Amino acid sequence: MIHVPLRILAAVNTVLLRIGRNVAWVALALMVVVILLQVFFRYVLNSALAWPDEAARFLMLWMTGLIAPSAYRWGGFVAIDMLPLALPRLLGLLLNLVLLLISLSVLAMGLKFGWDHTMGFGGNFNSSSLRIPLDLFGGEMVRVKLRYMYASLLTGMALLFLVNIELILRTLMAILSPDRDTPPTDEPVGLPMEAE
Amino acid sequence: MLIWFLPVFLVLLMVGLPVFFALLFAPGVLLWLNGQERDIALLYRNLYNGMDSFPLMALPFFMLAGEVMNRGGITVRLVEFSQALMGHLRGGLAHVNILSSILFAGLSGSAVADTSALGSTLIPAMEKNGYSRKFAAAITAASSVIGPIIPPSGIMIIYAYVMGESVAALFLAGIVPGILVGLGLMLMVRLLADRYDLPKAERIVSRGQEISRLESAVSFILLRMNVAGVLAAVFFGVGSFAGGIDVNGWLVFLLFLPVAHLILMRIRHSVSHDFRVVCKKAVAPLQTPIIILGGILIGVFTPTEASAVAVFYALIVSFFVLRSMKLSDLSEVLMKSSLASATVLLLVGAAVAFKTVVSLSHAPELLADWILGLSENPLILLFLINILLFVVGMFLDAGPAIIILGPILGPIFTDLGVHPVHFAIIMSVNLTVGLATPPMGLVLFVASQVSREKVETISKAILPFLAVEIAVIFLITFVPAISMTVPRWAGFVQ
Numbered sequence: 001m002i003h004v005p006l007r008i009l010a011a012v013n014t015v016l017l018r019i020g021r022n023v024a025w026v027a028l029a030l031m032v033v034v035i036l037l038q039v040f041f042r043y044v045l046n047s048a049l050a051w052p053d054e055a056a057r058f059l060m061l062w063m064t065g066l067i068a069p070s071a072y073r074w075g076g077f078v079a080i081d082m083l084p085l086a087l088p089r090l091l092g093l094l095l096n097l098v099l100l101l102i103s104l105s106v107l108a109m110g111l112k113f114g115w116d117h118t119m120g121f122g123g124n125f126n127s128s129s130l131r132i133p134l135d136l137f138g139g140e141m142v143r144v145k146l147r148y149m150y151a152s153l154l155t156g157m158a159l160l161f162l163v164n165i166e167l168i169l170r171t172l173m174a175i176l177s178p179d180r181d182t183p184p185t186d187e188p189v190g191l192p193m194e195a196e
Numbered sequence: 197m198l199i200w201f202l203p204v205f206l207v208l209l210m211v212g213l214p215v216f217f218a219l220l221f222a223p224g225v226l227l228w229l230n231g232q233e234r235d236i237a238l239l240y241r242n243l244y245n246g247m248d249s250f251p252l253m254a255l256p257f258f259m260l261a262g263e264v265m266n267r268g269g270i271t272v273r274l275v276e277f278s279q280a281l282m283g284h285l286r287g288g289l290a291h292v293n294i295l296s297s298i299l300f301a302g303l304s305g306s307a308v309a310d311t312s313a314l315g316s317t318l319i320p321a322m323e324k325n326g327y328s329r330k331f332a333a334a335i336t337a338a339s340s341v342i343g344p345i346i347p348p349s350g351i352m353i354i355y356a357y358v359m360g361e362s363v364a365a366l367f368l369a370g371i372v373p374g375i376l377v378g379l380g381l382m383l384m385v386r387l388l389a390d391r392y393d394l395p396k397a398e399r400i401v402s403r404g405q406e407i408s409r410l411e412s413a414v415s416f417i418l419l420r421m422n423v424a425g426v427l428a429a430v431f432f433g434v435g436s437f438a439g440g441i442d443v444n445g446w447l448v449f450l451l452f453l454p455v456a457h458l459i460l461m462r463i464r465h466s467v468s469h470d471f472r473v474v475c476k477k478a479v480a481p482l483q484t485p486i487i488i489l490g491g492i493l494i495g496v497f498t499p500t501e502a503s504a505v506a507v508f509y510a511l512i513v514s515f516f517v518l519r520s521m522k523l524s525d526l527s528e529v530l531m532k533s534s535l536a537s538a539t540v541l542l543l544v545g546a547a548v549a550f551k552t553v554v555s556l557s558h559a560p561e562l563l564a565d566w567i568l569g570l571s572e573n574p575l576i577l578l579f580l581i582n583i584l585l586f587v588v589g590m591f592l593d594a595g596p597a598i599i600i601l602g603p604i605l606g607p608i609f610t611d612l613g614v615h616p617v618h619f620a621i622i623m624s625v626n627l628t629v630g631l632a633t634p635p636m637g638l639v640l641f642v643a644s645q646v647s648r649e650k651v652e653t654i655s656k657a658i659l660p661f662l663a664v665e666i667a668v669i670f671l672i673t674f675v676p677a678i679s680m681t682v683p684r685w686a687g688f689v690q
Contacts, residue, residue, distance in 0.1 A: 025527055028533065031253065031257075032508070035500065043496065056253060060256065067534050067535050068539055068542050071535055071536075071539045077214035077216055078539070078543070078592075078595075078596050080212055080636075084212045099214075102213060102217060102221055106224065113237050113241075117240060149248070153243070
């Protein structure tokens with residue numbers, strides 16, 4: 001019963017998160033390039049550029065929003081998991097379920113306020129320095145709206161929400177029918193998930 | 197009413213809710229019960245604004261630089277270099293382990309990376325040399341806590357950002373404490389060497405060392421430039437160049453280049469060929485911390501820019517000089533670093549959101565009253581805080597712990613007259629040592645993975661080293677000069 005939706009959701013998440021991760025690493029690479037440009041222009045050519053600071057932050061926000069959900073899926077969010085591990089199996093799973101529901105409520109609120117934040121009044125403003133220089137190609141110069149930046153966290157919330165539902169289904173599966181196979185999480189082998 | 201968010205938060209944390217969600221849920225739910233719906237929107241906004249930061253960008257960059265450097269060859273080079281310097285002492289490889297950790301700390305800001313990289317090379321080597329496996333694993337874990345104390349350091353970037361301190365000041369303040377931890381551990385090895393008759397080792401492991409012509413040339417130039425730079429710094433008086441270097445400075449630097457060459461040529465004649473090559477092979481990797489710290493010290497870079505330059509340097513070295521990386525490795529390295537940094541960035545954002553509610557709730561005042569009710573003497577309070585931090589460090593990673601406790605404890609001690617930078621170092625050292633403390637110390641688990649020795653066994657073997665580290669913590673706590681001298685000297689702290 002849970003098996004089918006879990007399988008579908010897991011497949012969807014696998015695709016979405018793969019895309020997210022690939023955009024994220026490119027974003028990190030671009031961040032390095034942008035900051036190096038800034039250093040080069042300021043110290044070598046002696047004329048500071050206006051946009052690298054904001055562009056790099058833009059990229060960092062999107063990197064975070066797009067790759068953090070993968071970390072969540074693979075258990076990379078730091079937690080003190082002594083109690084769930086110390087409890088008997090079933091009790092531990094039930095506790096996990098409660099914790100996942102709490103997380104889900106946080107993410108639901110995150111989606112609501114993220115939507116307001118992104119689509120609201122503030123998102124309409126133009127970024128102070130970011131422009132898409134279409135005028136170089138004969139078009140009109142487009143100013144980047146703050147909304148495009150705000151959307152990074154909203155996207156992150158949405159992906160985390162999907163992952164959270166998948167984790168809930170997985171826990172339910174483990175409680176109700178522990179013998180059935182669960183779909184793969186797409187986690188690469190031997191990837192240490194700790195930051196410090 | 198709102199003050200209840202703190203106990204709610206702690207309970208949620210203890211039962212296993214991920215820190216990120218606990219940081220948002222506890223204040224959010226109480227604001228909601230209080231009918232302050234508008235402040236919940238503020239919570240979200242601060243989560244976003246907390247991540248939208250230029251100084252914070254140093255975090256993914258330093259992780260990336262460390263990851264690139266770590267890719268191939270570099271660990272072995274550092275270990276061989278350390279061995280050439282200290283292998284002949286009694287307990288040689290244990291000393292080598294500690295020295296490698298100190299050097300490695302300048303490349304990466306992470307204790308876990310340190311344990312897994314050095315452990316996989318040194319633990320087998322130590323076993324072959326006659327050490328017990330548990331001892332080898334214990335010294336690897338114990339020395340790896342130096343990683344986040346010596347710059348660059350992930351937790352110091354986080355602390356500086358959340359608390360509004362200068363990253364550069366914290367970096368500089370961490371140098372001496374980190375080296376002190378290393379020296380303390382070496383002293384303990386010395387004592388144990390007498391007791392257990394720990395063996396000496398060869399200084400040079402493999403004879404007939406080779407070095408590529410390009411790398412040899414690069415090391416040749418870098419070495420001379422570094423020595424000349426140090427001479428010029430001594431000539432002008434250290435600290436006088438914090439505002440940048442003028443033309444005279446560069447001229448003196450150029451004048452010192454031939455002097456540096458002569459000095460190095462003199463040393464060259466007194467050492468063997470293999471020793472020379474081993475040292476030469478360590479030059480390119482070890483230039484990274486010099487670029488980072490030098491750039492920040494001279495005022496050329498902000499820490500974020502320094503971290504990006506470090507990535508650039510690491511890429512150049514590993515692609516063209518060491519040839520230890522292929523283009524196809526690049527995406528994996530980038531993905532690993534962005535994955536690790538994204539979780540930390542989210543946490544930092546959540547901490548900034550949490551912090552706003554902390555100040556709305558008057559919790560710091562109440563907590564400060566309570567703490568000051570215990571004692572008015574800063575020294576006694578610092579002692580108590582050491583114990584608290586140590587216990588927290590046993591259960592929680594240093595990064596999240598610093599994010600949670602910094603905003604609560606920092607202001608109290610600053611009011612008592614403890615310098616913010618000094619307090620930052622106390623917190624960082626305390627919490628990183630917690631990483632190697634049983635029962636939940638993260639690096640213990642990593643060391644156990646690398647060595648295939650049980651965590652319990654390593655936990656016992658690590659006790660003498662932990663005793664040393666605790667002693668160093670107290671030393672750092674009660675002698676502010678240990679942390680404050682270097683940043684004062686360089687003009688980053690008044």
